[in-house]
Ligand SMILES: Cc1ncc(C[n+]2csc(CCOP(=O)(O)OP(=O)(O)O)c2C)c(N)n1
Ligand code: SF4
């Protein structure tokens with residue numbers, strides 16, 4: 048008899064999420080449909096209905112209620128999952144604070160999508176990044192294989208540090224694009240990810256209260272501990288990533304560096320854009336250009352140390368943000384600069400905002416950005432890349448010109 | 453003729469001597485909400501887990517690390533009582549926890565207003581929980597602002613006497629009954645026999661069970677803390693807050709016969725109605741009368757006869773056992 052160790056299947060990102068959730072033997076799911084995440088909810092409902100996944104599936108009426116239900120299910124020690132996107136994630140915001148503050152190791156898939164108005168269902172990281180101060184760990188996958196793997200890793204890490212994890216995948220670019228994905232045999236995952244024994248949980252008959260009022264003499268310590276858990280999580284993510292590599296042959300960390308030896312110009316990217324950037328940079332390398340690639344896989348805890356180490360020796364950095372903090376810059380750009388501030392010698396850092404609302408980022412854009420950043424020795428904080436006609440060329444009625452300028 | 457399906461008149465004698473609310477809680481003197489919890493837990497015993505959204509009860513339970521109840525309690529966001537209780541039930545089932553009843557415990561604001569989407573949805577899904585709304589008819593925790601449970605004519609900080617509440621109280625039991633839930637009932641802190649019977653009845657049913665529990669608030673109603681019981685008894689005796697239960701959303705049983713006390717007697721006890729003119733008080737009386745006719749109609753349709761054989765001497769002085777179910 049042969050034991051199947053893995054099965055190679057062609058899966059969309061959404062299907063990869065569902066396979067990961069099934070392999071993780073999640074016990075409670077509460078989720079609500081939203082494009083481009085909907086197939087995750089549908090697929091999981093089907094898996095539960097067919098008995099492939101022995102979980103309670105709650106058909107809640109909103110994302111806010113989804114996260115409230117996950118919150119309570121996790122508080123009694125169930126391994127819990129939900130999935131959402133954009134508007135749904137924004138609606139959950141209050142409960143993201145509740146779940147992280149309560150130190151519950153919930154895992155959520157967020158399919159990155161732009162926020163309205165105007166309505167857009169396409170890829171954009173502003174949805175997830177505007178939740179970065181809630182206390183959730185944030186992982187951004189580059190491929191559908193990484194999506195599946197990240198779900199398993201998320202539980203392994205979350206359940207050690209008692210913080211929730213949001214696994215992000217780009218809307219359509221990953222969620223609806225089919226790729227070959229290795230799906231592991233259940234018994235192998237069971238060894239990597241044993242059942243969850245919650246160290247703290249509400250139990251019938253044990254009269255404890257969770258989440259009650261903390262006066263000013265106590266609240267601060269709760270946040271201190273949350274921050275300490277985040278700091279510890281950085282190491283735990285690396286450890287679990289290494290353990291995963293031993294178990295399944297693929298390793299993951301906080302920051303993925305490629306072609307960085309002797310690199311003078313470094314591009315920093317997040318999510319599926321890394322695949323495009325890799326191809327473009329490899330071509331530039333063949334042309335003798337000294338360009339490197341850093342993919343930030345984990346945005347929280349932010350990999351300060353890894354970024355500082357990786358950028359020692361670089362002359363200039365181009366940070367590519369598929370997000371915007373209006374009134375500030377691209378969010379990764381701002382965070383990379385803050386990471387480098389304490390460095391005695393630091394590269395110049397330029398920030399490119401691009402790809403919002405699903406605008407294509409093509410290999411030509413990557414090559415263009417490399418050429419552009421190499422002309423900017425001092426660095427430039429906010430460069431809009433790939434916009435259509437400059438605003439001056441868009442006809443605007445005279446009386447509205449000031450407001451729309 | 454079978455005029456109802458209730459149990460026996462339990463009276464004081466069956467009220468458990470066991471206390472599940474510790475004396476160290478921090479409610480105001482005479483707080484109806486604290487008394488409500490005390491009485492309900494006497495009926496449930498310790499086989500419940502409480503889900504508590506933001507409300508006065510958030511404070512009443514005490515600040516970390518104290519906890520005033522002898523049962524487990526999960527604090528949650530204001531609008532999430534029913535959703536979190538749904539998740540708690542799902543989680544308990546998923547981990548194979550020992551048997552327990554999930555009890556959502558929310559104020560009128562958390563139920564009628566901000567938590568309405570979640571409660572309607574949990575009721576529609578017939579989630580397995582007892583949902584208790586302790587109703588003090590305003591947002592008390594934030595300092596007495598109106599809710600959609602605030603009665604017509606009442607003063608609150610956001611419906612000042614010059615422009616008091618100008619909409620009738622939302623019919624929350626009617627709305628929930630319309631979801632065809634197995635059990636919905638009204639009760640008050642001043643009718644412990646009725647309250648215990650209804651909690652016991654709710655405990656014996658599966659699915660979404662709703663209790664609308666009137667719990668006067670001395671500062672919010674501007675009544676002396678010694679008059680809380682009297683106020684709740686007059687609310688029932690005057691028909692302002694009729695006692696009834698609805699089974700499967702269709703069969704209604706009144707647990708009292710026609711009100712005998714003028715509404716004015718109830719109103720005059722409370723400072724929040726002090727500004728009302730006689731005409732305004734008369735308007736309230738007419739709304740109460742009309743509502744009673746509706747409820748009696750429904751009872752008649754259910755049972756084929758009026759609510760009879762029920763002592764109606766609800767004199768507002770807290771005589772035990774004077775409200776009984778049919779049977
Ligand atoms: C989302 C949100 N909005 C507002 C509040 C502030 N808040 C806390 S309790 C409360 C009123 C509660 O009223 P009710 O449910 O009637 O309970 P009570 O305080 O009267 O017992 C309000 C407005 C909050 N905690 N959360
Ligand atoms: S304000 Fe009212 S409801 Fe709140 S604790 Fe005081 S008496 Fe109870």
Ligand SMILES: [Mg+2]
Nearest residue numbers: 559560590592
């Ligand atoms: Mg209230």
